Amino acid sequence: MKDHIIFSGPEKSGKTTAIQTISDVFLLKTDSTYSTDFKYGVLDVGNEEKIYLSEVPSKAPENFMGDHLNKRGLGLILLLDNSRTSPLRDMSYYLNCFADFTISTSLAIGIINMGENNKLSINDYHQAIDAGNLKPAIFSIDAREKKDVSILVSSLLYSLEPGAKL
Ligand SMILES: Nc1nc2c(ncn2[C@@H]2O[C@H](COP(=O)(O)OP(=O)(O)OP(=O)(O)O)[C@@H](O)[C@H]2O)c(=O)[nH]1
Ligand SMILES: [Mg+2]
Numbered sequence: 001m002k003d004h005i006i007f008s009g010p011e012k013s014g015k016t017t018a019i020q021t022i023s024d025v026f027l028l029k030t031d032s033t034y035s036t037d038f039k040y041g042v043l044d045v046g047n048e049e050k051i052y053l054s055e056v057p058s059k060a061p062e063n064f065m066g067d068h069l070n071k072r073g074l075g076l077i078l079l080l081d082n083s084r085t086s087p088l089r090d091m092s093y094y095l096n097c098f099a100d101f102t103i104s105t106s107l108a109i110g111i112i113n114m115g116e117n118n119k120l121s122i123n124d125y126h127q128a129i130d131a132g133n134l135k136p137a138i139f140s141i142d143a144r145e146k147k148d149v150s151i152l153v154s155s156l157l158y159s160l161e162p163g164a165k166l
Pocket of ligand 2: 015017
């Protein structure tokens, strides 16, 4: 059963914050069944179904995509930080790390700190990604705002299953 959403992205791009912001069960904790420390949250989607929100560390994230996450992953939420030196390079690095996973699942991208500098627009991200033939939803978000993170997660779920509700 596919019931995990993977959160990844560079360090301090808001992964833990986003999971915490949207999690229904406020028990963000480490699951010792994984080989490393995984933070995760839980989203209650009704009918006693739950979606697990799992944070993959920023460094060498593909190394943490064990069988469990590969089999149970619904898709990837990639968080980027527009205030970093090379956010487009960050995007291409993480998309590459997860290429095998996203090809068979789904992808949505959230970008924090869009308002704080005018370096890049959402359109710049879209154009950079076009080269890869991917058309994910890309949103400017504040990972501390529940509405923003909900829209991002919803877009990932809608792209998988029209009619899915949060
Ligand atoms: N300006 C801004 N700050 C944010 C946002 N989301 C999180 N932060 C802050 O950025 C810092 C890092 O947030 P985390 O959620 O820990 O980021 P992370 O991606 O989990 O970081 P690592 O796990 O260490 O890679 C914290 O101080 C947050 O309060 C956001 O959308 N905008
Ligand atoms: Mg974190």
